[in-house]
Amino acid sequence: MASVERVGLFIGGRWENPPAARRFETVNPATREPLASFVAGTAADVDRAVTAAVQAFPAWKATPAPKRGSILLNAARILAERKERIGRVVTREMGKVISEGLGDVQEGVDFLQYMAGEGRRLFGETVPSELRHKFCLTVRQPKGVVACITPWNFPTAIPNWKMAAALISGNTVVFKPASSTALCGTEVVRVYEDAGVPPGVLNMVTGSGGVVGEAILDDPRVRMVSFTGGVETGRQVYVRSAQTLKKVHLELGGKNPILLMEDADLGLALDGVLFGAFGTSGQRCTATSRLIVHEKVYDEFLGRLVERLGRFTVGDPLDLSTGMGPVASADQEKKILEYIDLGRSEATLRYGGTKLTGGVYDRGYFLAPTIFETRHGTRISKEEIFGPVLSVIKVGSYDEAVRVANDVEYGLSSSIYTRDVNRAFRAVDDLEAGITYVNAPTIGAEVQLPFGGVKNTGNGGREAGTAAIEEFTEVKTVYVDFSAKLQKAQIDTE
Ligand code: NAP
Numbered sequence: 017m018a019s020v021e022r023v024g025l026f027i028g029g030r031w032e033n034p035p036a037a038r039r040f041e042t043v044n045p046a047t048r049e050p051l052a053s054f055v056a057g058t059a060a061d062v063d064r065a066v067t068a069a070v071q072a073f074p075a076w077k078a079t080p081a082p083k084r085g086s087i088l089l090n091a092a093r094i095l096a097e098r099k100e101r102i103g104r105v106v107t108r109e110m111g112k113v114i115s116e117g118l119g120d121v122q123e124g125v126d127f128l129q130y131m132a133g134e135g136r137r138l139f140g141e142t143v144p145s146e147l148r149h150k151f152c153l154t155v156r157q158p159k160g161v162v163a164c165i166t167p168w169n170f171p172t173a174i175p176n177w178k179m180a181a182a183l184i185s186g187n188t189v190v191f192k193p194a195s196s197t198a199l200c201g202t203e204v205v206r207v208y209e210d211a212g213v214p215p216g217v218l219n220m221v222t223g224s225g226g227v228v229g230e231a232i233l234d235d236p237r238v239r240m241v242s243f244t245g246g247v248e249t250g251r252q253v254y255v256r257s258a259q260t261l262k263k264v265h266l267e268l269g270g271k272n273p274i275l276l277m278e279d280a281d282l283g284l285a286l287d288g289v290l291f292g293a294f295g296t297s298g299q300r301c302t303a304t305s306r307l308i309v310h311e312k313v314y315d316e317f318l319g320r321l322v323e324r325l326g327r328f329t330v331g332d333p334l335d336l337s338t339g340m341g342p343v344a345s346a347d348q349e350k351k352i353l354e355y356i357d358l359g360r361s362e363a364t365l366r367y368g369g370t371k372l373t374g375g376v377y378d379r380g381y382f383l384a385p386t387i388f389e390t391r392h393g394t395r396i397s398k399e400e401i402f403g404p405v406l407s408v409i410k411v412g413s414y415d416e417a418v419r420v421a422n423d424v425e426y427g428l429s430s431s432i433y434t435r436d437v438n439r440a441f442r443a444v445d446d447l448e449a450g451i452t453y454v455n456a457p458t459i460g461a462e463v464q465l466p467f468g469g470v471k472n473t474g475n476g477g478r479e480a481g482t483a484a485i486e487e488f489t490e491v492k493t494v495y496v497d498f499s500a501k502l503q504k505a506q507i508d509t510e
Pocket of ligand 1: 165166167168169170192193194196223224225226228229230233244246249250252267268269270300301400402468473
């Protein structure tokens, strides 16, 4: 077997590769070839990374925010220069098709540019005082050391979302990438290093969630953890972090619906459903996993959808003509196939439902795009599958569609296809979700807008946009009394 690159831990501005360390490898889900080897970090490694971040914090906090912004702008430029290469790393390590691999990297470029500009804003408020000769304002201050724990499905975009927002706000960072996409995480860290982020300001410890992740959560010097991943892990992160009273920012799962109304442009909706459900092999937190269709267009639309899927190509994700690549790992494949088995027992399989075999398929984790016709209430219609499996549910009215859409534990993204402007705005009011699209699928966030969900999708925070700055900063309230006498709020009422 060809030897693979041996990546170290990044602590205090140095790459550390202890020869005796336990290691793990990442593999290409399209070919099962190993890509790189990483240190399986320990609690002691986390301790050193947090110490480095603590030591680097005062100088980074004191660095003027516009200067921090110029370093992030360097990072944006370097990431853009490396886009083609890193986009291929994304595709090879995680399996999304190359156009989406490049999109993953572009999202980081966009966000770094956006956050670089925040270095010249980081706005506070000025507020009138109830007393004379008194000036009241707020300023934003960093929290200190923050941890960023990220999933594999947007393996460069999500680390960039978290780290750029944390760094522009003046925090120092300990980053733990998902183990199965540690090379993508490494590429992001190298960009920040080359952009001039000072030693200790950004540290990366690779290794398992159970060891590295929990050591981060247990360390009282880490004042915040920004976590994206599954609901069950998120719950554990929340509970464990309570011991040290950290701020916890959770971005978790989804069961995102498209409501297809009887007056919709069906051709437009067809493109949207295909991209929403089967883009990234259904492994986006915002992926369309439920299609709730008005009975008047149900048969026609489903027929057209199945016909289009017959022409949909699954294969080598580096090939530009491929519609859908593999799923991300053996674990993912196993879990999705279990849900497909469940679907066969509780719903009607309308398309797909198999592991693909023969030729390139035998080397990786390839599944057919899958459609079930089901009633609302089955497990496949309510649980997050996180794969290329779409549940189609027939309804008789807009009101029923909304009831079905809302009757799940999640609330990340949602969409309605309709030509009725009143109904579109009603859906914006009615759908329990952090994001609602009108006449577009549930995926496709833009970095300058807040991103996050309601119900079990999170704990109320938002990623991206200026909302990210609110997550990663403390607000300090400042009262300046220039009256030269003691003035008492609520007591001196004249
Ligand atoms: P996951 O299994 O929950 O893992 C996420 C991260 O947490 C990984 O880095 C993982 O490390 C780490 N981790 C695991 N156990 C931990 C523990 N006990 N303490 C601390 N960290 C721990 O999720 P995933 O399978 O990578 O990602 C898929 C999920 O992410 C889906 O549910 C999807 O909906 C969600 N997601 C949500 C959003 C959003 O913004 N709402 C965006 C993308 C994805 P290891 O890799 O070493 O296990």
